[in-house]
Amino acid sequence: MSALFDPENAIYPFPAKPARLSADEKTFYIEKIKGLLKERNAVMVAHYYTDPEIQALAEETGGCVADSLEMARFGSTHPASTLLVAGVRFMGETAKILSPEKTVLMPTLQAECSLDLGCPIDEFNAFCDAHPDRTVVVYANTSAAVKARADWVVTSSIAVELIDHLDSLGEKIIWAPDRHLGRYVTQKTGADVLCWQGACIVHDEFKTQALLRMKTLYPDAAVLVHPESPQAIVELADAVGSTSQLIQAARQLPHPQMIVATDRGIFYKMQQAVPDKILLEAPTAGEGATCRSCAHCPWMAMNGLKAIAEGLEQGGAQHEIAVDPALREAALLPLNRMLSFAAELKLKVKGNA
Numbered sequence: 001m002s003a004l005f006d007p008e009n010a011i012y013p014f015p016a017k018p019a020r021l022s023a024d025e026k027t028f029y030i031e032k033i034k035g036l037l038k039e040r041n042a043v044m045v046a047h048y049y050t051d052p053e054i055q056a057l058a059e060e061t062g063g064c065v066a067d068s069l070e071m072a073r074f075g076s077t078h079p080a081s082t083l084l085v086a087g088v089r090f091m092g093e094t095a096k097i098l099s100p101e102k103t104v105l106m107p108t109l110q111a112e113c114s115l116d117l118g119c120p121i122d123e124f125n126a127f128c129d130a131h132p133d134r135t136v137v138v139y140a141n142t143s144a145a146v147k148a149r150a151d152w153v154v155t156s157s158i159a160v161e162l163i164d165h166l167d168s169l170g171e172k173i174i175w176a177p178d179r180h181l182g183r184y185v186t187q188k189t190g191a192d193v194l195c196w197q198g199a200c201i202v203h204d205e206f207k208t209q210a211l212l213r214m215k216t217l218y219p220d221a222a223v224l225v226h227p228e229s230p231q232a233i234v235e236l237a238d239a240v241g242s243t244s245q246l247i248q249a250a251r252q253l254p255h256p257q258m259i260v261a262t263d264r265g266i267f268y269k270m271q272q273a274v275p276d277k278i279l280l281e282a283p284t285a286g287e288g289a290t291c292r293s294c295a296h297c298p299w300m301a302m303n304g305l306k307a308i309a310e311g312l313e314q315g316g317a318q319h320e321i322a323v324d325p326a327l328r329e330a331a332l333l334p335l336n337r338m339l340s341f342a343a344e345l346k347l348k349v350k351g352n353a
């Protein structure tokens with residue numbers, strides 16, 4: 001078996017930040033994108049971590065702004081023939097796997113994710129082969145090839161529930177790729193989980209001591225934490241959850257301020273949900289920090305207005321997602337399992353409400 005991926009020593013090809021646009025250029029590209037969306041019968045599917053102006057444009061043009069689970073659902077049920085996915089590449093691949101008949105375009109195919117990069121298929125295959133008795137559960141933040149190897153795909157919004165379900169069936173589990181989320185679901189469920197050691201470069205950088213200091217500065221604030229964050233950060237949380245669950249928590253908690261430990265792109269939708277509350281970024285930069293983005297994913301930041309217009313206008317190999325048909329077929333099974341499980345869970349929650 002090959003050695004496990006080592007996130008501490010991983011070197012990622014960080015992209016350059018997109019050039020800033022003037023106000024006139026922004027207006028130009030926004031109008032252009034609106035026209036191209038109509039012309040192409042296309043809809044925008046944007047992630048919470050993209051820049052606020054991208055989320056606003058998705059909303060204004062009838063698209064969606066969501067977490068990766070909802071993006072997958074929306075894209076597969078929307079009647080548009082083209083999906084413009086503003087996010088990172090695995091999100092475009094997921095859209096294509098679920099909607100092979102649609103054209104799936106991205107502003108750039110270079111928008112990576114450290115979790116995806118940190119789980120190469122050859123090493124992952126060797127890891128799974130060494131533990132054939134375990135059910136393989138992979139996070140949505142993986143390549144089509146890794147999904148094709150899995151029994152289940154899962155997003156952070158249903159990870160605890162799925163692992164709990166598999167544990168109740170007596171299954172032993174391989175979890176990949178995020179080590180912090182893997183540890184979190186293991187602690188929550190008590191399941192027998194063997195964890196791949198990937199990490200998100202954004203969440204991995206939240207700083208415990210600085211967060212403690214921030215809590216003393218804002219004693220009335222609640223701390224909201226995404227479970228891709230290190231354990232010491234999760235332990236300081238008033239609420240832990242996926243992006244959608246954190247927005248929900250901001251609504252439900254009585255605190256007037258929220259210290260938020262996830263990508264700051266989420267502030268756009270969170271502020272809509274709690275217009276009267278003050279949202280504060282949890283501290284990232286500090287001694288030893290390796291994240292250049294300071295609570296903003298450098299790959300999500302590649303989804304600029306100019307790149308979106310180019311993607312819609314040019315399409316082709318630079319922008320269109322292609323997934324090998326055999327891989328697609330194999331990856332569809334665990335993805336559909338996830339969607340069915342999520343739908344059943346939703347019904348159960350409704351039934352209990």
Ligand code: SF4
Nearest residue numbers: 113114200201202297
């Ligand atoms: S924020 Fe982290 S998990 Fe999300 S796309 Fe960026 S690197 Fe991947």
